[in-house]
Structure formats: C-alpha cells, structure tokens
Amino acid sequence: METDSTIVVELPPVQENTPTFLESLVVELPPVQENTPTFLESLKIILMRFHFLSFLSIALVLTFWHFISVYKIFGGTFLPTPWAIVQEIWRLMHQELIGKNILEHTWASLHRVFIGWAIGCAIAIPLGIFMALNDFARAIVKPVFDIFKPMPPISWISLAILWFGLGEESKVFIIVIGSFVPCLINSFNSLRLVDPALYDAARMLGANRRQEIMEVAFFGILPATFAGLQISLSLAWSCVLAAELVGGRSGIGFLIILGMNQYKPAIIVAGMVVIALTAWLITFGMEHIEKLVCPWRRDIKV
Amino acid sequence: MSHTIKCTCRSVCKTFVQKETHFVPVLKDITLDVRENEFLVLLGPGQSGKSTLLRIIAGLELPSSGEVTLNGKPIQGPGPDRSMVFQTYSLFPWRTVRGNIEMGPRFKGVPKEERRRIGKKYIELVGLNGFEAAFPHQLSGGMKQRVGLARAYANSPEVLLLDEPFGQLDAQTRYLMEQEVLRIWETDKRTVIFVTNNVDEAIYLGERIVTLEGKLPGKIQTIIENPLARPREHNTKSFLELRKKIISLTRLTL
Numbered sequence: 434m435e436t437d438s439t440i441v442v443e444l445p446p447v448q449e450n451t452p453t454f455l456e457s458l459v460v461e462l463p464p465v466q467e468n469t470p471t472f473l474e475s476l477k478i479i480l481m482r483f484h485f486l487s488f489l490s491i492a493l494v495l496t497f498w499h500f501i502s503v504y505k506i507f508g509g510t511f512l513p514t515p516w517a518i519v520q521e522i523w524r525l526m527h528q529e530l531i532g533k534n535i536l537e538h539t540w541a542s543l544h545r546v547f548i549g550w551a552i553g554c555a556i557a558i559p560l561g562i563f564m565a566l567n568d569f570a571r572a573i574v575k576p577v578f579d580i581f582k583p584m585p586p587i588s589w590i591s592l593a594i595l596w597f598g599l600g601e602e603s604k605v606f607i608i609v610i611g612s613f614v615p616c617l618i619n620s621f622n623s624l625r626l627v628d629p630a631l632y633d634a635a636r637m638l639g640a641n642r643r644q645e646i647m648e649v650a651f652f653g654i655l656p657a658t659f660a661g662l663q664i665s666l667s668l669a670w671s672c673v674l675a676a677e678l679v680g681g682r683s684g685i686g687f688l689i690i691l692g693m694n695q696y697k698p699a700i701i702v703a704g705m706v707v708i709a710l711t712a713w714l715i716t717f718g719m720e721h722i723e724k725l726v727c728p729w730r731r732d733i734k735v
Numbered sequence: 736m737s738h739t740i741k742c743t744c745r746s747v748c749k750t751f752v753q754k755e756t757h758f759v760p761v762l763k764d765i766t767l768d769v770r771e772n773e774f775l776v777l778l779g780p781g782q783s784g785k786s787t788l789l790r791i792i793a794g795l796e797l798p799s800s801g802e803v804t805l806n807g808k809p810i811q812g813p814g815p816d817r818s819m820v821f822q823t824y825s826l827f828p829w830r831t832v833r834g835n836i837e838m839g840p841r842f843k844g845v846p847k848e849e850r851r852r853i854g855k856k857y858i859e860l861v862g863l864n865g866f867e868a869a870f871p872h873q874l875s876g877g878m879k880q881r882v883g884l885a886r887a888y889a890n891s892p893e894v895l896l897l898d899e900p901f902g903q904l905d906a907q908t909r910y911l912m913e914q915e916v917l918r919i920w921e922t923d924k925r926t927v928i929f930v931t932n933n934v935d936e937a938i939y940l941g942e943r944i945v946t947l948e949g950k951l952p953g954k955i956q957t958i959i960e961n962p963l964a965r966p967r968e969h970n971t972k973s974f975l976e977l978r979k980k981i982i983s984l985t986r987l988t989l
Contacts, residue, residue, distance in 0.1 A: 639815030
C-alpha cells in the first residue's frame with residue numbers, strides 16, 4: 434500500500450548513444466548563441482538603427498534626381514539639380530519676389546489656411562453635433578450636404594473669383610469649403626462612435642444629465658473631432674495652393690505660377706519643396722497637439 | 736434564522752418591444768428577496784434574462800409590470816446607492832485608473848482631497864498600486880476589471896451589481912479574480928448580486944444561487960442555499976456533488 438502522497442514522475446533516462454559519423458559532424462557545429470548575433474544579423478541591426486535606411490533611400494533619390502538633371506535625360510534645362518534647389522531657396526529667402534521673400538510667401542499661404550480652416554471648422558463642428566442630436570436638423574441639412582460633399586473644393590474657384598474677386602476673400606472661401614466637409618462628417622459621426630455603455634456606467638455612478646454629457650459625450654467625441662480637424666487642415670493646405678495658382682499676388686502657389694511664367698523651374702521646384710516641408714511640419718505639430726489633447730488614444734501609425 | 740431584506744423584486748415582468756408590433760417577453764413573474772450583505776448569484780444560460788433583471792435592479796431598465804424595491808422604496812432609476820460592474824468593463828478611456836475610480840465621488844461633488852483619499856483606499860483594496868496613472872487601454876483584462884470593481888466600490892453603494900464581470904477573462908485570470916472578489920467582499924461587505932452563466936463560478940462565490948430557466952421569458956427555477964463552507968475548493972467531493980445537482984436541475988434547459 435502506498436502511503437507517500439507525493440507523485441514522482443519518472444523521466445526517461447538520457448540516452449548516451451555513440452554518435453554516428455554524421456551526428457558527430459552536427460555536434461561539432463558551433464552553437465548559435467542568442468546574444469552574439471551573426472554578421473548578417475548585426476548588419477541588419479546597424480541598418481535599422483539611426484534611420485540608416487531612411488537616409489539611404491533619400492540619398493538614392495537625390496542622386497538619381499541629380500544625374501537626371503545633369504545628363505538632361507528629359508531634355509532641356511527644366512529640371513535643376515537638388516543642390517541648385519537648395520541654393521534657390523536660400524536666394525529666395527534673401528531676395529524679394531513681388532515684395533515678399535519665400536518665407537513671407539509661405540506665411541501668406543499659411544495665414545489664409547488658418548483663417549479659412551478656423552472658419553470652416555467653427556461652423557462644421559457645432560453643425561455636425563447638432564445634426565447628430567437633432568433629427569430635424571439632420572433631415573434638413575444632410576441632403577444638401579450630400580450634394581455638396583462630392584464636389585472638389587477646387588471646383589469652386591472660378592465662382593469664388595467671380596463673387597469675391599482676386600483678393601483674400603475668394604481664397605479663404607475655397608479653404609472654408611474644403612475644410613468644412615471632412616470636419617462636418619467627423620463631428621456628425623463622432624457622437625455615434627461613443628460607446629453607449631459608457632452612458633450607463635456614468636448613470637450608475639450617479640451622474641446627472643449635465644455630468645453625463647460633460648463626462649461621456651464631451652470626451653467621447655474628442656478623438657473623432659480631432660481627426661476631422663487634421664484631415665481638414667491638410668485639405669485646406671492643398672486648397673490654398675490651388676486657389677493661389679489661379680489668382681493672387683502672394684503665397685507659395687503664386688510663386689510656382691511665377692516660376693512657370695518666367696521659365697524658372699528652380700523657383701517652381703523650390704516652391705514644391707517648401708510646400709512639402711510646411712505640410713510635414715503641420716502634420717507633425719498636429720500629431721503632437723493630439724497627444725496632448727487625447728493622451729488616452731492608442732498610437733496609430735500610418 | 737432571520738435576515739434583513741435589502742432588495743425585493745415583486746412579480747417583475749419585462750417585455751421588449753421591437754418594431755412596435757413584435758413583443759419579446761424577457762422576464763416573467765420574478766419574485767425574489769435579496770438579503771442584506773449576502774452574495775447572491777443569478778445563474779442562467781445565455782438569453783435567460785438574467786442581465787435584464789440586473790439592469791432592472793440597477794434602474795437602467797424599468798419593469799413592464801411588477802415592482803423592485805430597495806430598502807422598501809421603489810427603484811425608479813439609477814442611483815449611487817447601487818453600483819455596477821460591467822462585462823465589457825465600460826471604463827472611461829480618457830480617465831486614468833485613479834480618475835476612473837474617483838468618478839463616482841466626483842459626480843457627487845466630493846472635494847478633491849477626500850476623493851484622493853477614497854481613490855487611494857480602493858486602489859489599495861483591489862491591488863492596483865503603481866498603476867494609478869495608467870490609462871485603461873494599457874491594462875490587461877483582469878486589471879481592467881479590478882478598476883471596475885474599485886470604481887463600483889468607491890461610490891460606497893449598498894448593493895453591488897456584477898454583470899458577468901469575468902466573462903471576458905481567460906480561465907486562470909477568471910479564477911484569480913473570483914478569489915479577489917471574495918477577498919474584497921469579505922473585507923468590505925456589501926449586498927452583492929452576481930450574474931453568471933458558469934456553474935463553478937456560481938458555487939464558488941454564491942451564498943445563494945438563483946437559477947433561471949434557459950428560454951425566454953426568464954423565470955426563476957430554483958433558489959439554492961449554498962451549504963459549502965468558505966474557503967471553497969473546486970475539487971472537493973461536496974463541491975462536485977453540488978455541481979452535479981445544479982447541472983441535473985438545470986439540465987433540461989441548459
């Protein structure tokens with residue numbers, strides 16, 4: 434009779450066979466240690482670190498571009514070299530074109546963007562929320578909005594110029610239209626994206642109607658609203674350029690048209706580079722503001 | 736043995752109306768007394784109306800007929816005298832652990848220092864020290880539900896309603912959380928109504944187990960006084976016999 438309550442699990446003994454010739458070969462291979470990477474692995478680590486490959490890819494594109502322009506692959510002198518662009522931007526920072534250097538032109542565009550974007554969002558966000566809350570408002574506004582939604586904002590340019598002339602108003606008008614659409618869609622949907630169980634949770638914790646709205650609805654719509662702000666800002670940036678291409682005496686879009694009319698491709702490309710840099714800076718800034726405003730959001734990488 | 740009755744359901748019926756013509760009876764003639772500071776388990780399979788009954792006691796739904804009273808007064812809506820722990824956690828994603836736990840006192844208008852004191856107490860009670868500043872999405876399921884428990888407790892409710900709180904957890908975490916909920920309940924006794932579809936969980940936790948029939952409309956089948964002494968073990972003979980008995984009782988409908 435067994436009295437010992439501990440259970441002994443017997444493992445099969447380690448077999449010590451004499452290895453065959455092939456097996457002995459295998460045994461003599463150096464064991465791969467996890468903490469000492471192989472040459473290829475360490476190469477990969479080096480390549481992935483310090484954005485090495487990112488720099489490499491940009492360098493390759495610049496080299497490619499350089500040789501295209503040096504050997505005039507596309508004919509003529511219509512593509513300046515990258516270094517010529519840098520020089521051109523530097524020159525335009527110190528030399529004025531129609532009363533403004535390149536930084537002032539950039540600021541002129543940005544200024545329009547911020548005004549138009551602010552007006553568009555200031556109308557769109559409350560209207561979107563009101564549409565989500567009120568059935569009548571939705572029934573009245575939504576059909577009209579659905580007709581306007583698919584129209585590219587740039588298609589309004591001619592009309593805007595006829596209405597407001599070539600001044601600031603027509604450009605701001607285009608930007609208002611451009612930033613209005615994505616902002617309204619997002620705020621309209623934002624309330625529906627709030628988890629309805631959170632209202633129950635707030636009510637169970639003793640929230641009154643006002644507290645329920647301030648706690649759940651207000652914070653709940655923030656992420657979607659912010660996404661709408663981001664999308665409309667980048668759309669506003671492309672709208673301003675289009676508006677400036679058509680008519681204007683300042684702004685980056687105007688600079689590009691000037692370069693075209695004066696057969697100076699360096700000005701055109703310099704303008705394009707400044708557009709890209711500015712857009713990148715705007716996105717970067719918005720992402721940081723979003724992290725400050727909505728710190729609970731999971732990081733979503735694009 | 737006499738008990739103080741905390742909460743009473745008297746012939747509660749609930750019928751949901753879909754598309755104005757389609758009636759779905761969910762609960763039929765539920766009469767139930769909940770004793771003060773007892774751990775009552777509502778056990779039933781899915782679609783047996785147990786969560787609806789809990790939501791009626793919570794005040795989130797109103798009964799179609801019948802009456803639910805708390806301390807003799809009819810329940811007309813949600814109130815801070817009852818707290819709920821949800822299966823889907825329902826934590827406020829924009830609040831940190833501390834912020835979530837302090838939400839009930841905050842709604843009541845408790846001053847900040849007092850709120851901090853309450854928050855700290857319940858963070859310690861559920862064992863979340865060091866995670867005060869974390870956001871819910873950074874926590875595991877078990878930890879999220881600890882926050883849910885602490886948040887419910889921080890409002891110092893008379894009745895604690897738990898709606899399949901561990902339904903989304905893996906088996907091991909679930910078992911651990913069952914132990915935790917007992918420990919917390921024994922430290923700070925409240926009337927608990929715990930909804931589950933898991934027989935083992937019901938036997939492990941409940942002082943009384945109310946089984947509901949498994950098809951709509953939900954009806955109370957039996958009320959079982961759990962004879963097992965605490966601490967309970969899942970693999971003892973008496974536990975398994977009780978399990979067998981409950982399963983055979985509910986077999987027809989499970």
